[in-house]
Amino acid sequence: MTITSVASGTSGLSDVTSDDASLRRFLHGLPGVDQVGAEGRAVALATRSIKTTAKAWAIDAAIGMVDLTTLEGSDTPGKVRSLCAKAVRPDPSDPSTPPVAAVCVYPDLVATAVQALRGSTVQIASVATAFPSGRASLQTKLADVRDAVLAGATEIDMVIDRGAFLAGRYLQVFDEISAVKQACGTAHLKVILETGELVTLDSVRRASWLALLAGGDFVKTSTGKISPAATPPVALIMLQAVRDFAARTGEVRGVKLAGGIRTTKEAVRYLVMVNEVAGPRWLSPHSFRFGASTLLNDLLQQRHKLTTGAYDGSDYVSID
Amino acid sequence: MDTFDNANPFQYAPAPESRDIARLKPSYGIYLNGEFRDGRGEAVKTINPATEEPLAEIAEADATDVDDAVSAARAAYQGTWSRTTPAERSKYLFRIARAIQERGRELAVLETLDNGKPISESRDVDIPTAAAHFFYYAGWADKLGYAGFGPEPRPIGVAGQIIPWNFPLLMAAWKIAPALATGNTVVLKPAETTPLTAITLAEIIAECDLPAGVVNILPGGPSVGQALVEHPGVDKIAFTGSTAVGKQIQKSVAVSGKRLSLELGGKAANIVFDDAPIDQAVEGIVNGIFFNQGHVCCAGSRLLVQESVHEEVIAALQERLQTLRMGDPLDKNTDIGAINSAAQLARVRALADSGDAEGAIRWSPECHLPDKGFWFPPTIFTGVSQANRIAREEIFGPVLSVLTFRTPAEAVEKANNTPYGLSAGIWTEKGSRILWMANRLRAGVIWANTFNRFDPTSPFGGYQESGFGREGGRHGLEAYLAQ
Structure with missing residues (x-):
């Protein structure tokens, strides 16, 4: 799908963010989403049968797309260091296991992660902007971002102001994301929409476009603190958004699904969705991520089962 | 297509369903008056359209088999089926629905082999919807007085049913379930290129102990269909297929007193x-x-x-x-x-x-x-x-x-x-x-x-050259009730 409601070309897209009215017109001019149809498509995609070589590829790809996450009030430097060790070498018994994409922590633990991940390819992601609620002043949010970047975060996972979005103050949300993007410098910006609070798929589509227009490198479903988090229909709509954005601008932006994805089966189904909805060029950690904590262990167990033929059980993978 | 996009690292490995699940037999016959036997017509091979390999030989029916089947259906209508209480009819239909579900995988693979449709469709659409039709009409069998067709709706008698090859089992279910629910008996002719699931449905019906002659299934070609349409012992014809054949059938049954429902072509x-x-x-x-x-x-x-x-x-x-x-x-x-x-x-x-x-x-x-x-x-x-x-x-x-x-x-x-x-x-x-x-x-x-x-709850049917009569839903009962 290409968007025809504004003049073609990226110049048309900069016009749409010139004021609140233009932005609203653009977002509300996007084609609607029929919820029943979108859910049906998500269910149909889940019937793909991924076996043997395809499964092996998918498991390794999924491991390489994991943002290994710990976002608890009880997080300590020790916990983060152990997580980082796991991120670099997920399965010490099998060195062919790829490292994960990133470790994701709170800003105050970024320094610890930087130290633990030195010399590895694993990125350091930090949540910021008064995560998870996003209820703070813009100054506070920007300070939060600068702290994390200064400490060495290479990726920032921000939350949008859902209250402003639901109240229809789209330009405020846009400006906030733009300001955070500025504050990120070279760090990659993932924009958490918290789709569980946006509720409708029309809102998910509009919020995705809003985040992409404002410069988000990724759109991300959830904080993991709200239920429902990542769901197949929401993932479908966000993948369509990055696909359409790329068709429109030539820029490939990413999607990160976070919250509630715990099994290899679910992860593989999402990779099928990425492959068939956005396209194979999105099958890379540069443009697709899983935010997860327990998913990695299931991927490792399934990987081991595929290579050895035997299922080991949870005592053979580390609890982090 | 995607399969040939070599740049894509995510190539789906083959994930074939086992054809053994279909339990193919070397030959199949007809189901007449509760018995399985060879038809007296030609023996023809049914092939797998995806490979052109022969799947099985079918001993097709001929006009004398049609005669016998209509007599058996008449006898069953007068002898046993009209004396079976609506609640009992309902139980038989529920039993058939359950048995279709239980043999769902077998039926799905068989349908895919014989028809050429993807297993994902036979597994997720054809077979479950066929079972759903039997479940749905099982529910109506003892509530016909509340369907809006008078306080005591009566069956028509012997229904001759001719179905196409595009949804072989599902079309059999669309035809048989409402006919039985309303108390009719049935002679059904599946399409010549796709007889296998209909004959397997006959096995299911036999295993469900439906009285002999209530359902008769006669694989065969156009001549068998014609014999059924023209048979004076048939009270109702239900046909799904092409508009050209539908027109011939309508001519043939004109002034015969037979009831007719046609579900024909479309250009939606x-x-x-x-x-x-x-x-x-x-x-x-x-x-x-x-x-x-x-x-x-x-x-x-x-x-x-x-x-x-x-x-x-x-x-x-x-x-x-x-x-x-x-x-x-x-x-x-x-x-x-x-x-x-x-x-x-x-x-x-x-x-x-x-x-x-x-x-x-x-x-x-x-x-x-x-x-x-x-x-x-x-x-x-x-x-x-x-x-x-x-x-x-x-x-x-x-x-x-x-x-x-x-x-x-x-x-x-x-x-x-x-x-x-x-x-x-x-x-x-x-x-x-x-x-x-x-x-x-x-x-x-x-x-x-x-x-x-x-x-199954929603009526289906056409206007103009797409036919008349409705199948499915409450409306689908009307096609099998005496006026």
């Missing part, structure tokens, strides 16, 4: 407005014409798209078609299977060629057709004019004709400009327009923001 318009949910509309277009290789009487074979979104919709549709997977119907990841027969393939090819000749622009995704078997790639024709054969004649294959319109009134006019009138689809986010359109479209089934949805 799938109408996409500029305010449609485009991504879902694209899915609906794909499902509308490429589901079951387009072997669907209600297929959305004419896409009417509002001119202002024509390019956008076609681009999205073409992109989507690249991800369709064509090939081994038993592979769980196959989206498009084989054309059911050489004859059908020839017809699809001839009509598609007429599209080229008449100046329409043909497009198919890049795809490799297997060497053996009957295959036709998913195909879109753009630049089609209302006068072209591909816009008027039923192709019954994976070929979509795209036309444009400017206003809702023009969409209605073009959609109705056909001798058929089976189904239509409307895609718009505007609810009032859906109702406005639905009131004006001459089609028996109208889908809004979806397509090819089948549910």
Whole structure:
């Protein structure tokens, strides 16, 4: 799908963010989403049968797309260091296991992660902007971002102001994301929409476009603190958004699904969705991520089962 | 298509369902008066359209078998079935429904082998919907007095039923379930190219201890169908198939006193407005014409798209078609299977060629057709004019004709400009327009923001040359009740 409601070309897209009215017109001019149809498509995609070589590829790809996450009030430097060790070498018994994409922590633990991940390819992601609620002043949010970047975060996972979005103050949300993007410098910006609070798929589509227009490198479903988090229909709509954005601008932006994805089966189904909805060029950690904590262990167990033929059980993978 | 995109690291490995599950036998016969025996007609081979390999030999029925079957059905109607209480009839139907579910995998693989449709469709659509029809009509059997056809509706008697090859088991269920629920007995002829699931349904019916003669299943060719239609002992004919044969049948039963219901061809318009949910509309277009290789009487074979979104919709549709997977119907990841027969393939090819000749622009995704078997790639024709054969004649294959319109009134006019009138689809986010359109479209089934949805609770049937009578839902009972 290409968007025809504004003049073609990226110049048309900069016009749409010139004021609140233009932005609203653009977002509300996007084609609607029929919820029943979108859910049906998500269910149909889940019937793909991924076996043997395809499964092996998918498991390794999924491991390489994991943002290994710990976002608890009880997080300590020790916990983060152990997580980082796991991120670099997920399965010490099998060195062919790829490292994960990133470790994701709170800003105050970024320094610890930087130290633990030195010399590895694993990125350091930090949540910021008064995560998870996003209820703070813009100054506070920007300070939060600068702290994390200064400490060495290479990726920032921000939350949008859902209250402003639901109240229809789209330009405020846009400006906030733009300001955070500025504050990120070279760090990659993932924009958490918290789709569980946006509720409708029309809102998910509009919020995705809003985040992409404002410069988000990724759109991300959830904080993991709200239920429902990542769901197949929401993932479908966000993948369509990055696909359409790329068709429109030539820029490939990413999607990160976070919250509630715990099994290899679910992860593989999402990779099928990425492959068939956005396209194979999105099958890379540069443009697709899983935010997860327990998913990695299931991927490792399934990987081991595929290579050895035997299922080991949870005592053979580390609890982090 | 996707399978041949070598740059993509994510290649789906083959995931074939085992053909052993089908428990194929070397030969099959007829089911008459509670017994399985060879028919007295010709012995013909039924083949797998995906490979052209013979699957089994069928000892087909002949006219004398039809005689015997009608007599058996009459005797069963007078002797046992009319004395069976409605609640008992209901129990039999529930039992058949459960047995279809229990043998669901076997039936799905058998259907895919015999018909060529993808296993994902036989597994997820044909077989579960067939069971659902028996469940649904089981519920009606002892509540007929509340169906709105009088306090004590009566059955008609012996129903002769002739079904097509596109949904072999599902069509058998559509025919048999309401007939039995209302107290009729049945002689059913499956299509010549797809008899296997109907005969397996006969096994299920026998295992469910349905009294002998209540259901008789006679595989055979057109002569068997003709004998059934012309048989004086038959009280009702129900036919699903082509409009040409439907017309012959209607002539043949004229002034015979036989009741008749016909479910015939179609050339449905799938109408996409500029305010449609485009991504879902694209899915609906794909499902509308490429589901079951387009072997669907209600297929959305004419896409009417509002001119202002024509390019956008076609681009999205073409992109989507690249991800369709064509090939081994038993592979769980196959989206498009084989054309059911050489004859059908020839017809699809001839009509598609007429599209080229008449100046329409043909497009198919890049795809490799297997060497053996009957295959036709998913195909879109753009630049089609209302006068072209591909816009008027039923192709019954994976070929979509795209036309444009400017206003809702023009969409209605073009959609109705056909001798058929089976189904239509409307895609718009505007609810009032859906109702406005639905009131004006001459089609028996109208889908809004979806397509090819089948549910036993919903009546199905056509206008004009698409036939008459309804199947499914409360309305479906009427076709089997005396007036």
